[in-house]
Amino acid sequence: MARIVLGVTGSVAAIRTPNLYHALREAGHDVRVVATSTALYFFEPADLEPTVTKEGDTLPAGPVIRDSDEWPAVGYRMGEPVVHIELRRWADVLIVAPLDANTLAKFALGISDNTLTCVFRAWDFTRPVILAPAMNTMMWESPVTHRHLSQIIDDRGTCKPAERWPLDEASEVFAECAPGIVLVPPQAKKLACGDFGVGAMAEVPAIAEAVRRMFETAE
Numbered sequence: 001m002a003r004i005v006l007g008v009t010g011s012v013a014a015i016r017t018p019n020l021y022h023a024l025r026e027a028g029h030d031v032r033v034v035a036t037s038t039a040l041y042f043f044e045p046a047d048l049e050p051t052v053t054k055e056g057d058t059l060p061a062g063p064v065i066r067d068s069d070e071w072p073a074v075g076y077r078m079g080e081p082v083v084h085i086e087l088r089r090w091a092d093v094l095i096v097a098p099l100d101a102n103t104l105a106k107f108a109l110g111i112s113d114n115t116l117t118c119v120f121r122a123w124d125f126t127r128p129v130i131l132a133p134a135m136n137t138m139m140w141e142s143p144v145t146h147r148h149l150s151q152i153i154d155d156r157g158t159c160k161p162a163e164r165w166p167l168d169e170a171s172e173v174f175a176e177c178a179p180g181i182v183l184v185p186p187q188a189k190k191l192a193c194g195d196f197g198v199g200a201m202a203e204v205p206a207i208a209e210a211v212r213r214m215f216e217t218a219e
């Protein structure tokens, strides 16, 4: 069905990457994972099916693409593919799940210091993006989160939300003002750090459902 770049960042919720990857594959999607270096502490790339490469592929074999694929030990030669641009050309959808506080901040500010942030910065926003934040409750409820989400809406939205929109309505605010970006909100539960509150990444079926609904709408 769709060609999906699944961005994974350094949240403990990245342990769910194999589950999310398999859910998307079972739904018939072609998936390439772009992992930040810290994301790789939380899951084992060997737990994902190897990508079948086809003649003429300009993407690294994957299924997990790392910064070392963008910056291999041997130097760049003119004419070689640029990995983050090839990923943007290839993909129909960008999912970032989990989206941690650090990468959210980078997305909001336009920082492009790894493959995933370069994909987001170079993204063609006529194609959909799904963001599934995951962070400690105090991080999620910080005014910084509100500022960074607002910045993304301001830069990519089609209307301006009310001045101080409530964070627990982030998903609805994106749907209204930045419909090309689906925010799958974090859930309340006991977090890996022992705190209880909102911040845990949405469950894998909720993220897979957001993808399904996207294509239902597109049909």
Ligand SMILES: Cc1cc2nc3c(=O)[nH]c(=O)nc-3n(C[C@H](O)[C@H](O)[C@H](O)COP(=O)(O)O)c2cc1C
Pocket (backbone or CB within 6 Å): 008, 009, 010, 011, 012, 013, 036, 037, 038, 039, 099, 100, 101, 102, 103, 134, 135, 136, 139
């Ligand atoms: C065990 C552990 C769990 C973490 N979980 C989260 C998390 O759920 N959300 C978050 O925003 N940061 C979390 N962090 C902090 C990020 O890993 C850290 O900000 C890192 O620099 C993120 O890098 P990245 O955005 O490039 O992946 C965690 C760190 C550790 C050591």
